[in-house]
Amino acid sequence: MTKNNTPTRRTRTITGWLALCMGFIISFPAAAQGLTPLDTTYALSRGILPLGEARFRLTPQDGEGCWRYEYQAKPSGIARLFIGNVSERSDFCIVDGVLQSQYFEFKRTDKSEDDYTLHFNWAEKVVRSSSGELRQLEPGMVDRLAQQIQVQLWVMERGGQPGEAEIASTKVEDDKTRVYRFRITGTQNIEVPVGRYDTVRVERVDDPDKSTRFWLLPDQDFLVAQVDQIRKGSEQLKMELKAINTPVVAAP
Numbered sequence: 001m002t003k004n005n006t007p008t009r010r011t012r013t014i015t016g017w018l019a020l021c022m023g024f025i026i027s028f029p030a031a032a033q034g035l036t037p038l039d040t041t042y043a044l045s046r047g048i049l050p051l052g053e054a055r056f057r058l059t060p061q062d063g064e065g066c067w068r069y070e071y072q073a074k075p076s077g078i079a080r081l082f083i084g085n086v087s088e089r090s091d092f093c094i095v096d097g098v099l100q101s102q103y104f105e106f107k108r109t110d111k112s113e114d115d116y117t118l119h120f121n122w123a124e125k126v127v128r129s130s131s132g133e134l135r136q137l138e139p140g141m142v143d144r145l146a147q148q149i150q151v152q153l154w155v156m157e158r159g160g161q162p163g164e165a166e167i168a169s170t171k172v173e174d175d176k177t178r179v180y181r182f183r184i185t186g187t188q189n190i191e192v193p194v195g196r197y198d199t200v201r202v203e204r205v206d207d208p209d210k211s212t213r214f215w216l217l218p219d220q221d222f223l224v225a226q227v228d229q230i231r232k233g234s235e236q237l238k239m240e241l242k243a244i245n246t247p248v249v250a251a252p
Helices: 014-018 077-081 146-157
Strands: 038-046 049-060 066-075 086-095 098-108 116-121 126-129 134-136 166-172 177-192 195-204 210-217 223-231 234-244
Touching: 038 223, 049 077, 049 234, 066 077, 066 146, 086 146, 098 146, 146 166, 146 177, 146 195, 177 223, 177 234, 195 223
Parallel strands: none
Antiparallel strands: 038 049, 038 234, 049 066, 066 086, 086 098, 098 116, 116 126, 126 134, 166 177, 177 195, 195 210, 210 223, 223 234
8 A cells, every 4th residue: 555645305425325235145254353443534525516524433332243333424615505414323233244234323404304213123024214114124134324334344355356246235225225236346546635545446336327436445444545426427426535533453
């Protein structure tokens, strides 16, 4: 690694694009041991237009292999005219090498009617939304925020090696589920506000009109360095690593 120091009903935060996962049971017992606490800040933009900042925090919880992943987005400039602060929280555990979502919540300060929660009951194999809707829970289903962790662990398990292998899994929202596929498509040296890095590139490959590309740092537990959301060849949103607020130490 080289280093130099019109809104919709549901806000599609960058986490929703990063964490697009999948209907197979995805097991990564070795990679799961590589999870470490983190606190990072990202700059959000569209072209030359800055949109605000997003902060991600991953912290261990009571219970073996259990974690809390939190996201907060604060719009700035013109973006504040369309959306307020957005926060998401995912509680998940790694059970027998499989990521299992336990609880998820979404909050938006300017539109509380969009707020919702999901409770995952793996004993009864159901997921319950705050609206009271019950859906069958299948192995490998995850909330949209934990999906980022699921993709990162899959990439970590493969050692970041590009190839034809894909990850496919199911993302659970409050009113629907959807299957997405991702592939490790290459390596690339990129520059973000925090520095220049050698990265592993991962892309969404299930929809030719919508592409999510993200770049991970192999020397820092595959931490996300940059994310691009592309629709019909046009960049819709970019997220770039701006600050590592706490040290990210590679697993031994």
